[in-house]
Amino acid sequence: MIFSGKLKSLDFYRKIPRDLTEASFSGAGLSIIAALSMVFLFGMELNEYMTLQTTTSIVVDRSSDGDFLRIDFMLNFPALSCEFASVDVSDVLGTKRLNITRTIRKYSIDPNLKTTGSEFHSGSIPKINNHGDRDLGEDNGDDSVALTSAQFDIYSQQYDIFVVNFYAPWCYWSNRLKPSWEKASNIIKERYNPEIYRRIVMGKVDCTLENALCRRHHIQGYPSIRIFRKGNDVRDNHGHHEHESYYGERDTDSLVAAMEVLASSLPKESQKLALEDNSTKVVTQRAAPLTSGCRIEGFVLVNKVPGNLLISANSLAHSFDPSQINVSHVISYFGFGTKPPPTSLYELRRLRPNLGESYNRLAGKSFLTHSGDANANVTIEHYLQVVKTEVVSRRHSREYKLLEEYEYTAHSSLVNSFYIPVVKFHYEPSNMQVLITEEPKSFSHFITNVCAIIGGVFTVAGILDSILHNTIRLVKKVELGKQF
Template sequence: MVSTTKIKSVDFYRKIPRDLTEASLSGAGLSIVAALAMVFLFGMELSNYLAVSTNTSVIVDKSSDGDFLRIDFNVSFPSLSCEFASVDVSDVLGTSRLNLTKTIRKVPIDAHLRATGAEFHSTTGLDLINHGDEDHHENNSYAAIPLTGATFDKFSHHFPILVVNFYAPWCYWSNRLKPSWEKAAEITRQKYDPEDDGRVLLGSVDCTEEPTLCKRNHIQGYPSIRIFRKGSDLREDHGHHEHESYYGDRDTESLLKMVEELLKPIKKEDHKLPLDGISVNTASSIKKAPVSGGCRIEGYVRAKKIPGEVVISAHSGAHSFDASQMNMSHFVTHLSFGKLISERLLTDMKRLLPYLGQSHDRLNGKWFLNQGQFAANVTIEHYLQIVKTEVVSRRFGQEHSLIEEYEYTAHSNVAHSYYYPVAKFHFELSPMQVLISENPKSFSHFITNVCAIIGGVFTVAGILDSIFQNTIRLVKKVELGKNI
């Protein structure tokens, strides 16, 4: 059995009895300084150990989100009605998706971008409706009562139901509707005599002759059939009119059926009474029209990761538009690509922000206007070049992605067009991606440095203390020699 004495012989830290040691004031001061230096250097080493060390490289895109790219947007158009606003997506391979609605919301807004109503639901099937009877009139005038800015309010408040066709003589669809509208107006006048019955009247407004009246009622497509009810056609919030619009078939029979549906709840003897509070059950083809001339379009679309474009425009399979009166000025509230980064994730990973390019909001909060003397037929285009940035962590011997985002640069331009003005967002995704890798520091390296700090400071302090003490002794000897 090994004796205790032999074990003690391998002691690296042999002790000197306290009776043989002497404490000094200078030694105590140096010990305090050394301790503070150890704490300071330890804090710096710990901060360096916890700091994120990264390196950046450019590699071929190895996206984990598949072959499709999500595009989120929130864009406001003060002069484009939700009634006709359309979002289309296409790419260089010829894939086109028109008038997307499933993931898109449209909210009517005023000139100050404030919402003026609930979400507007697009009317579908306009390209399948019956567009009217064969032309049975040789003249070009409408048989319906022509309304002007001076007579419109008078008629709209006199008749419980006023159905108005806002048209343009040059419009193909207006001319298709004209025979049916004339015949329906004639039959309606005979059946519901304005002087005897007085419950309904069919009128028409030529928007080329009455542009102010059409603008006041937010008419952007021709023809637009609007329904005004006495007592409810009052100015509401923001000074807009409440009205309904007819989107059904445009043959004579369908128009007369619409009139019959509108008159069902109104008795002949009560037509002079106010209609406030009356609930009218009309055909499904009669719907609320937007109460303002602007639209906020928000939502997302998915596109292939190849060059393509998102186009926002006025579109209808049964209306014409006056390109010279269209204004595609817009305000971009938000535009981003890829998965949205949640606020919680950004909060938890603030250390990553310095390594991200912060260029994913190049268009956010900006106006794009077409104005001046050459403002007609102006298309606004945005060219977006997109690159993916990914931050990868290699801690604990495993590699996993912490965050992925798509950054982009944007160049915008306005151009005159021979077609209807639109707002185009061209996008092109780079086949390369920026890879930012986190390089964690070794814990053993951290411990080694801490030990080096403690041992080094202790040793240096001991050397300084020894030099100080020897200097004091030498000075005392010199002084003692002089005295002798």
């Protein structure tokens, strides 16, 4: 009994007998208001506790040394042929990679940017070692048929195999090919009399005189050797032409061997031709571009230093007329790093509404010029400042990465040049990065706030009730005093 009495003396919350307390309407009203306030404030505090808190800071790029930067893109070129479209990269460290093909895909497109067939062969054009005969000997004259637009359609319908050299007189490579072409044409003419058998004939087109004819067949580099098979040149399919391009050696023996194989009616997929001396060379015959446009998509891995991504018409065995090269383009996608999945972007934008708005800043933008006018020979340059953004979480006392993305700013310009026009993406990664840290609130902080809410509302309600009750009693006393 003594122990229980001492224990009761420690009670902070001594009770007043119920008979000594008095209930009131004002107290009941304040109690209801206080209870509703407690529930409302408790709900707000619980929502705040469940919401993750983020902090943003600028730190030195935490990437490991030797990490590569991935560049993903999908670019549409309405006037650049897939045949010569080349993707090159270079950087300030001296790294250069030309005509990247392993991670790049090309598709012929029409002026409306719609694909016109399956993937265009994205392999590199084979290196041509023999651009002509070493010992040209005497001039054999002009044995190949010089064609005009009117004659071209007639010959293509009369002969089973119609091989045409599209050239330009000012072109160095065209002039190197000319003697071999004429000599090979003379040999084929003697072996297959075109006036009798009509199996094969070799012709030539001067693109400086027959500009419209060359544009119709999407000739952008000189010389371009096209192989037409009777009945395969489809003219009613929106202007598309189905034929092949010859990428083999350009000496007389190689040309004659190629013509022999064509004349022997081998399947047009055949790519291996045996020369007369029984040595074997691979002469690549590939489908010629269906249209003059090309969609280039894929990715490249580059060093994380300032550098350039170039798209241009490029070949080691062809010449280009800069005034006829148009690098107008429409950008469907251009971004750095791995493209964030939509689900991750949704969750992260919930945390930070502005996050992820600049990882594809150039999407949907068009950069168009027109050949043959004041805007010809235009190089289009894009200057990109790249900043890495990293989002990490520190839940359960551990730090792990939620997302890593690269945002960038873009400034573009059109530059007139005497050289072959190119599209240049100059990128410059920043040595700083944005670090967004996600930190949950502690449970102790939540409990402390809940106790403060309940105790504070209860105390404030009690004070208001006391003030209201005493005021009512005072008013009643004043009224009773006035009555007496």
